[in-house]
Amino acid sequence: xxxxxxxxxxxxxxxxxxxxxxxxxxxxxxxxxxxxxxxxxxxxxxxxxxxxxxxxxxxxxxxxxxxxxxxxxxxxxxxxxxxxxxxxxxxxxxxxxxxxxxxxxxxxxxxxxxxxxxxxxxxxxxxxxxxxxxxxxxxxxxxxxxxxxxxxxxxxxxxxxxxxxxxxxxxxxxxxxxxxxxxxxxxxxxxxxxxxxxxxxxxxxxxxxxxxxxxxxxxxxxxxxxxxxxxxxxxxxxxxxxxxxxxxxxxxxxxxxxxxxxxxxxxxxxxxxxxxxxxxxxxxxxxxxxxxxxxxxxxx
Amino acid sequence: xxxxxxxxxxxxxxxxxxxxxxxxxxxxxxxxxxxxxxxxxxxxxxxxxxxxxxxxxxxxxxxxxxxxxxxxxxxxxxxxxxxxxxxxxxxxxxxxxxxxxxxxxxxxxxxxxxxxxxxxxxxxxxxxxxxxxxxxxxxxxxxxxxxxxxxxxxxxxxxxxxxxxxxxxxxxxxxxxxxxxxxxxxxxxxxxxxxxxxxxxxxxxxxxxxxxxxxxxxxxxxxxxxxxxxxxxxxxxxxxxxxxxxxxxxxxxxxxxxxxxxxxxxxxxxxxxxxxxxxxxxxxxxxxxxxxxxxxxxxxxxxxxxxxxxxxxxx
Numbered sequence: 001x002x003x004x005x006x007x008x009x010x011x012x013x014x015x016x017x018x019x020x021x022x023x024x025x026x027x028x029x030x031x032x033x034x035x036x037x038x039x040x041x042x043x044x045x046x047x048x049x050x051x052x053x054x055x056x057x058x059x060x061x062x063x064x065x066x067x068x069x070x071x072x073x074x075x076x077x078x079x080x081x082x083x084x085x086x087x088x089x090x091x092x093x094x095x096x097x098x099x100x101x102x103x104x105x106x107x108x109x110x111x112x113x114x115x116x117x118x119x120x121x122x123x124x125x126x127x128x129x130x131x132x133x134x135x136x137x138x139x140x141x142x143x144x145x146x147x148x149x150x151x152x153x154x155x156x157x158x159x160x161x162x163x164x165x166x167x168x169x170x171x172x173x174x175x176x177x178x179x180x181x182x183x184x185x186x187x188x189x190x191x192x193x194x195x196x197x198x199x200x201x202x203x204x205x206x207x208x209x210x211x212x213x214x215x216x217x218x219x220x221x222x223x224x225x226x227x228x229x230x231x232x233x234x235x236x237x238x239x240x241x242x243x244x245x246x247x248x249x250x251x252x253x254x255x256x257x258x259x260x261x262x263x264x265x266x267x268x269x270x271x272x273x274x275x276x277x278x279x280x281x282x283x284x285x286x287x288x289x290x291x292x293x294x295x296x297x298x299x300x
Numbered sequence: 301x302x303x304x305x306x307x308x309x310x311x312x313x314x315x316x317x318x319x320x321x322x323x324x325x326x327x328x329x330x331x332x333x334x335x336x337x338x339x340x341x342x343x344x345x346x347x348x349x350x351x352x353x354x355x356x357x358x359x360x361x362x363x364x365x366x367x368x369x370x371x372x373x374x375x376x377x378x379x380x381x382x383x384x385x386x387x388x389x390x391x392x393x394x395x396x397x398x399x400x401x402x403x404x405x406x407x408x409x410x411x412x413x414x415x416x417x418x419x420x421x422x423x424x425x426x427x428x429x430x431x432x433x434x435x436x437x438x439x440x441x442x443x444x445x446x447x448x449x450x451x452x453x454x455x456x457x458x459x460x461x462x463x464x465x466x467x468x469x470x471x472x473x474x475x476x477x478x479x480x481x482x483x484x485x486x487x488x489x490x491x492x493x494x495x496x497x498x499x500x501x502x503x504x505x506x507x508x509x510x511x512x513x514x515x516x517x518x519x520x521x522x523x524x525x526x527x528x529x530x531x532x533x534x535x536x537x538x539x540x541x542x543x544x545x546x547x548x549x550x551x552x553x554x555x556x557x558x559x560x561x562x563x564x565x566x567x568x569x570x571x572x573x574x575x576x577x578x579x580x581x582x583x584x585x586x587x588x589x590x591x592x593x594x595x596x597x598x599x600x601x602x603x604x605x606x607x608x609x610x611x612x613x614x615x
Contacts, residue, residue, distance in 0.1 A: 011511075019422070021418065022422035025422060026423055028415050029481060032443060032481070035458055101347075123536075123597060124539075124594075125538075126539070127575075130575065131583075131586055135583060162357070166357070194343055219445060225447070225448065226568075229542075230572070230576070257548065279446065286445035290441065
């Protein structure tokens with residue numbers, strides 16, 4: 001019958017067209033990556049036609065907005081590193097401790113309450129953390145160390161640490177939960193306490209996943225923007241003093257794009273140069289984390 | 301806990317009584333006993349340390365909420381939503397930002413849904429397990445780790461400049477779509493993977509073609525899972541600030557965007573604007589805005605969890 005033939009024809013056409021449409025959807029994600037790389041490379045290349053490469057890596061002064069201009073990336077890197085290190089000092093011990101508690105100690109019912117609560121922390125927008133850092137954490141720090149400025153690296157670093165805490169905790173806990181219970185039972189059968197079983201059996205067995213979670217959290221802290229923009233200030237400088245105001249790479253990018261920078265100017269180009277550095281660092285970190293999680297995974 | 305610790309010597313004594321029936325010297329048993337007691341005390345002390353580090357996160361969450369509600373309660377009024385931004389704190393509201401956020405979501409949700417589910421269906425059902433497919437997977441995982449501000453840079457260069465969309469609603473929506481896409485693809489892939497093989501086989505056995513199987517057997521089963529993922533991704537997009545600052549969402553908008561190419565603002569950007577002012581009155585407004593934002597996110601998360609529970613085990 002002709003009508004059925006027609007439907008079959010339509011069906012066959014759908015079978016041919018649909019995969020093409022779907023693969024185009026998947027292609028968008030590939031194009032996104034290509035777009036990011038292409039734009040960063042071309043715009044950074046044109047930035048380096050205005051600013052010598054040597055100055056970018058050798059100068060220790062970042063002063064793009066006033067004369068005499070200077071584009072040395074180190075102060076921004078230093079600020080970023082300072083914040084990230086503080087954040088990791090907060091997040092890694094707390095996150096690992098919480099992961100051990102949830103995976104090895106917590107009664108099932110308590111765990112069912114605590115785990116979602118910690119996950120709420122990861123859903124809080126960073127702008128909210130920024131407000132919290134500025135209006136809650138900073139006054140406490142200033143009460144303890146009166147010489148602290150309103151904008152300081154410590155407050156931003158602590159709050160960034162809190163932001164990445166759920167990530168460390170939940171990824172480490174996943175890694176520990178993947179350790180087969182026969183290993184744990186073996187330790188208990190030998191008379192180990194829960195702490196000994198956790199420290200000497202579960203954590204070593206899950207180490208690759210745990211370290212991968214640290215690296216991912218580190219990378220997330222480097223890319224964090226709003227908390228540092230709000231609480232750490234806008235003073236690019238080489239300092240290791242957490243009570244001073246610093247500027248991170250991300251905060252600089254925001255600062256420039258808040259102003260009305262004309263397309264093609266040096267400031268506009270500097271966004272991309274800094275963005276390239278940021279992208280390269282976080283990209284390498286993420287690859288490292290994936291490699292760690294895969295390469296050193298113990299197969300049971 | 302205290303009780304268990306004081307009980308422990310008795311428990312230990314009993315077991316060692318069994319093991320040491322052959323006559324272990326009393327002194328050695330005492331030393332061993334002390335050691336076990338010490339190990340248990342260490343275990344107990346660290347138990348408390350681990351519990352404390354878990355509670356630290358919970359306490360910070362509580363402090364954050366209390367801090368914000370105390371600051372923002374007085375300004376958490378209907379005027380917050382009905383008034384436009386103003387240079388006078390007493391009259392300022394975030395009407396344009398709330399409307400901007402709603403428009404943004406209405407644009408991003410369908411775009412990201414179609415692209416994300418399309419990509420997930422392709423990767424799960426059509427692409428196979430070849431090298432190219434693995435490369436695309438790796439690419440998606442990598443994109444999920446790219447800092448959001450880099451998406452802002454991409455949006456600025458591609459949508460604002462290259463496509464000449466300007467600092468508009470549509471440029472922001474496209475940037476946000478790219479940002480949430482990896483999250484949605486991964487969630488949709490998981491939901492599709494969870495559909496049992498038997499469902500596909502049953503469909504093929506009835507003579508269905510591949511696309512008929514995917515569209516009428518697989519996708520309906522995976523739909524709740526996909527929707528949950530999309531809602532969670534949207535709740536991330538609602539709170540994103542940095543990429544939209546990059547593409548130039550304005551912080552002072554006293555009108556509602558009427559068409560796609562109009563300038564716009566969203567809630568987090570209006571909040572940022574208020575935070576960055578020195579006067580405490582504006583900080584109160586920011587806190588009230590944050591309350592509204594958090595309530596919105598909470599509702600979205602409730603919806604996602606409710607969906608997941610409703611359809612759990614109903615594949």
